[in-house]
Ligand code: NZQ
């Protein structure tokens with residue numbers, strides 16, 4: 001049965017290769033002090049920095065910068081950013097980059113006016129902000145996380161080796177606006193492109209592999225998954241194909257903007273295991289997911305057999321005639337494996353820097369959720385990690 005829910009997504013999107021022209025319109029809605037947040041310098045190489053700062057200047061903004069937000073943004077960097085935003089009396093946080101930069105901006109947003117320690121409050125106790133938050137705007141340059149239209153903010157605590165995501169329930173944390181120009185993603189290295197593609201696909205899987213009801217979200221998910229497969233094959237052959245890259249960008253947004261989770265319990269265990277791998281290795285997010293996915297899905301297949309069968313037939317076009325449900329379901333995962341290998345995804349956590357002596361810590365650091373087909377025991381996580389080596 002489709003459960004009870006509310007739905008609201010207040011992020012305004014501007015999509016297309018001329019979408020940056022709407023930035024000035026958005027900037028006029030906020031006060032003069034803008035904190036421009038970006039990563040390790042890709043936006044300086046590809047010209048996006050120049051374009052954005054010109055618009056900020058023309059709009060008469062008083063700009064301070066937080067540069068060098070790293071992939072898998074860290075808590076130490078968050079503390080630094082909070083101080084900058086406070087001393088600049090920021091009216092708007094403008095994130096220009098991928099999921100790490102956008103997530104980071106949201107984490108600063110909820111922390112600037114909060115007296116408590118953000119790690120304790122938001123990442124260990126999962127509380128909602130009781131304070132004023134700062135508006136966040138986003139110019140997206142990397143596709144995958146959906147951070148441009150959701151309230152998720154993942155932070156890595158390097159000291160404790162914990163990578164934790166808080167998906168805030170508070171709509172104020174969603175970006176007020178996001179500018180999605182597919183052309184900006186064309187300079188991404190292939191490794192990041194395919195990692196992002198797998199991140200999109202897995203976000204849909206995490207929501208799809210839960211429940212046995214007749215849920216409209218599952219039909220939308222199957223369409224989104226087919227869109228990812230189609231566009232990813234074109235982008236893999238020709239990364240400069242604008243149509244494929246724009247379809248991937250749009251799919252990424254819809255894969256994780258809260259729509260397809262409506263009425264679903266949702267799984268998220270691939271992300272929980274992948275995040276713990278990331279905390280130990282600092283590996284690229286999508287690759288951590290790719291490396292643990294198949295051992296995980298093969299492990300839970302018996303508990304969600306009918307859904308895995310449906311996945312095989314509706315997403316991978318497996319012909320079910322004359323086969324057992326198990327055979328059909330396994331063929332679906334085998335087809336998925338072929339696609340993953342075609343993309344050149346990393347299929348082993350050992351290739352991401354995970355070593356035998358880390359496995360216990362990674363298993364201990366995995367947050368266990370129960371929305372999927374099987375609430376895992378700690379020993380099962382250890383087993384899945386071993387199979388991922
Ligand atoms: O730092 P710069 O120099 O900008 O380089 C980045 C970075 O090295 C580069 N890049 C980005 N755009 C580029 C580009 N290089 C060339 N041309 C461009 N146009 O790509 C690298 C990766 O960037 P990053 O932002 O880290 O990637 P992604 O978008 O995958 O974000 C990953 C973070 O998001 C979190 C992950 O855990 C991870 O911390 N997630 C956030 C979610 C959310 N908000 O809902 C959900 C996701 O599941 C995920 O957990």
Ligand code: ZN
Pocket residue numbers: 145199203271285
């Ligand atoms: Zn993800």
